[in-house]
Amino acid sequence: MEIINVDFDENNYNIYIDKGVISNITELLLKETKSKKVIIVADSFFKDSIVKQVSELLKEFEVHVHLMEAGKANKNMNEVLKIYAILEENDLARDSTLIAIGGGVIGDLAGFVASTWYRGMNLVHIPTTLMAMVDSSVGGKVAINFRQTINAIGNYYHPIFTLMDLDLITDLPNREYNSGIAEVIKCAIINDEDFFKDLQKKVQNILDKEEHEVKRFIAKSIKIKIAHVKGDIREGNKRLLLNYGHTLGHAIEISTVKNNQEQYRHGEGVSLGIMAVAYIAQKHLNLDASIYDAYQKLFKAYHLPTFVYASKLSFKREALVKKCLRNVLKDKKRIDNHLRVVLANQIGKASVYSDVPFSLIEEAFEHIIKE
Ligand SMILES: NC(=O)c1ccc[n+]([C@@H]2O[C@H](COP(=O)([O-])OP(=O)(O)OC[C@H]3O[C@@H](n4cnc5c(N)ncnc54)[C@H](O)[C@@H]3O)[C@@H](O)[C@H]2O)c1
Numbered sequence: 001m002e003i004i005n006v007d008f009d010e011n012n013y014n015i016y017i018d019k020g021v022i023s024n025i026t027e028l029l030l031k032e033t034k035s036k037k038v039i040i041v042a043d044s045f046f047k048d049s050i051v052k053q054v055s056e057l058l059k060e061f062e063v064h065v066h067l068m069e070a071g072k073a074n075k076n077m078n079e080v081l082k083i084y085a086i087l088e089e090n091d092l093a094r095d096s097t098l099i100a101i102g103g104g105v106i107g108d109l110a111g112f113v114a115s116t117w118y119r120g121m122n123l124v125h126i127p128t129t130l131m132a133m134v135d136s137s138v139g140g141k142v143a144i145n146f147r148q149t150i151n152a153i154g155n156y157y158h159p160i161f162t163l164m165d166l167d168l169i170t171d172l173p174n175r176e177y178n179s180g181i182a183e184v185i186k187c188a189i190i191n192d193e194d195f196f197k198d199l200q201k202k203v204q205n206i207l208d209k210e211e212h213e214v215k216r217f218i219a220k221s222i223k224i225k226i227a228h229v230k231g232d233i234r235e236g237n238k239r240l241l242l243n244y245g246h247t248l249g250h251a252i253e254i255s256t257v258k259n260n261q262e263q264y265r266h267g268e269g270v271s272l273g274i275m276a277v278a279y280i281a282q283k284h285l286n287l288d289a290s291i292y293d294a295y296q297k298l299f300k301a302y303h304l305p306t307f308v309y310a311s312k313l314s315f316k317r318e319a320l321v322k323k324c325l326r327n328v329l330k331d332k333k334r335i336d337n338h339l340r341v342v343l344a345n346q347i348g349k350a351s352v353y354s355d356v357p358f359s360l361i362e363e364a365f366e367h368i369i370k371e
Contacts, residue, residue, distance in 0.1 A: 002219050006226055008140070008233065011158040015138070015222060017215055019166045022050065022126065025099075026057050032160045033122055035095040039064040041083060041110035043102030043128065050101050050126065064090055070105045073260065075145045077153070083113045087121075094118035097160070103129035103176075104136035104266070108151070111142030115157035125162040130172060130180025131267055133164050134187070134221040139229045139242075150254070156233050169214055174303070179267030181206070181302045184217050186270060187224040189295070190244045193348030195220055196298075203301045241350050244342040248364065249273020251327040255320060256313055263313050264305070271304035276364040281343040283363070284356055291347060308369045321365045328361060 001018040016024065029038070038058060042051045044067040055063050066083050068074055086092075098121055100110035107125055114123035127137040143154025169177065188196035198217075199206070205213045225242060232239040246269075253262065253269030264272070278292045296306045310317040328339065339361065344350040 002215055004219060004222055004226070006138070006158070008158060008226075008230060011140070013159060013161050015162040015164060017164040017166065017218060019211065021163050022053060022165045023057065025054060025124075025163065026060075028161055028163075029058070029061070029097060029124070033095065033097055035093065035097070035122075036060065037062045037064075037090070037092050037096035038099055039066065039083070039086060039090075039092060039096070040099045040101060041066045041068065041106060041113065042100075043070045043106050044068060045070065046101055046128065050128070054099065054101070054126075062090075064092070068106065068109075070103055072105060072145065072150070072262070075105050075109050075143075077144060077146070079109060080113055080144060083110070084117065087113075087117055092117075092121070094121045097122035097124060099124045099126060101126045101128060103127070103132045107132050107137050108141070108143050108154075111157055111159075112144050112153070112155060115142050115155040120157065123157065123159040125159045127162070127164060128168045128172075129176050130169060130218075131176070131183060131265075133169075133218055134180055135183045135225065137162055138222050138225050139239075140233060150250075164218065166211060166214060169209055175265060177209070178303050179265035182267030182270040182274075182299070182304050184221045185295075185298060185302070186242075186244050186274060187221040189274065189344050189347060190241050190342070190350040191224045191227075191348060192220075193346075195224075196294075196347050200294075200298055200301075203298075207302070237352060240340065240352055241342055244344065244350050245270050245274030245277055247273065247339065247341060248276040248324075248328060248361070251324045252276075252308060252365075252368070255323040255327050256308065256315070258313070268305050271299045271306065272308060272368055275299065275306045276368045277341060277343055279364045279367050280341065280356060280360055281345065283360060284353070285343060285345050287345070291344075294347065306368075309371070310369055311371060317369055317371050321362065321369050324365045324369070325358075325362055 004015040098114040100107050114121050125137040127133045140156040140158045142157050143151035146152035228242050249269040252272050256263040278295050299306050310320050341356045
């Protein structure tokens with residue numbers, strides 16, 4: 001088993017990564033908590049599998065269950081209120097534990113509930129998507145959406161431990177798996193050229209989900225994320241680098257939503273966003289075109305998008321470019337009217353730039369969005 005100790009000063013906890021690691025939950029809960037009351041908040045997809053398994057394992061606990069549908073539309077206050085009601089009706093106090101089982105939507109929402117109930121009850125994450133394992137369950141950001149605003153109401157809150165069960169990766173649909181790989185590639189680009197080379201070399205082993213490789217790249221990505229969050233929980237500067245590709249990618253993600261249906265998974269948006277900022281970096285920092293080409297080749301190898309084809313999504317190209325620009329300006333990472341853009345000046349090294357002209361950002365969208 002791989003154990004990563006997360007040391008965020010006042011929050012020190014372990015992430016356990018292995019096949020079948022969920023079976024350790026009783027022992028760990030008994031070690032870390034006193035109360036025998038738990039609530040499981042889970043993706044209803046796992047009703048007959050992990051939820052059943054965990055409920056059976058926790059025989060000596062009083063177990064309550066709240067099932068919810070995944071999908072960003074459900075990361076809302078209504079769902080939060082339903083969970084508060086269960087907590088109140090069953091007298092779960094702050095020493096009881098909330099176990100979040102699911103992808104980023106469930107982890108973010110359940111984590112938000114745990115962070116606010118009596119100003120903070122125990123939280124355990126069992127992330128079930130690769131995205132949730134390498135990104136959303138690490139770093140403490142918990143939130144729900146409000147009306148049209150994503151992650152509008154949120155907090156910073158850490159679990160008492162996290163269980164990453166590699167059996168879950170085996171069954172994860174390829175599109176979800178590849179979407180998570182985009183965050184892994186991001187970690188390599190901002191921090192570690194050797195890791196990037198490794199991801200180039202091991203494409204087939206990783207696409208085949210070879211256990212040894214999966215465990216290795218998950219652990220590596222988590223360590224990079226922790227290093228950027230430590231000492232900068234509230235996103236002063238170092239943590240901001242983790243947003244590499246996200247500002248523009250997020251704008252593409254939300255601009256292409258049609259009839260409330262997303263066209264791109266979060267990681268696919270990140271892949272497009274990275275290609276857009278790679279274009280900006282090439283122009284703004286006079287980088288060699290081979291860097292852009294290397295990113296493009298790697299994303300393609302992992303079946304991730306590197307261009308948006310507007311007409312395939314039934315958009316007019318020019319209108320979509322304008323919409324992306326409008327959405328990028330709304331991004332909360334701006335300071336006054338300057339957009340802070342993270343650019344990689346070489347593979348493995350990134351910095352924040354506040355002097356990228358808007359015209360170049362528009363040009364980048366024009367480059368990424370094809371007819
Ligand atoms: N807190 C953070 O730092 C952070 C970082 C990145 C993303 N996020 C948030 O994460 C959310 C996206 O997360 P997500 O991509 O995991 O989405 P998700 O939770 O909606 O899950 C995606 C889909 O995968 C299914 N699924 C989950 N686990 C599965 C498994 N093991 N096998 C088969 N299917 C499975 C779900 O039912 C769902 O249909 C967004 O709301 C985003 O804002 C948060």
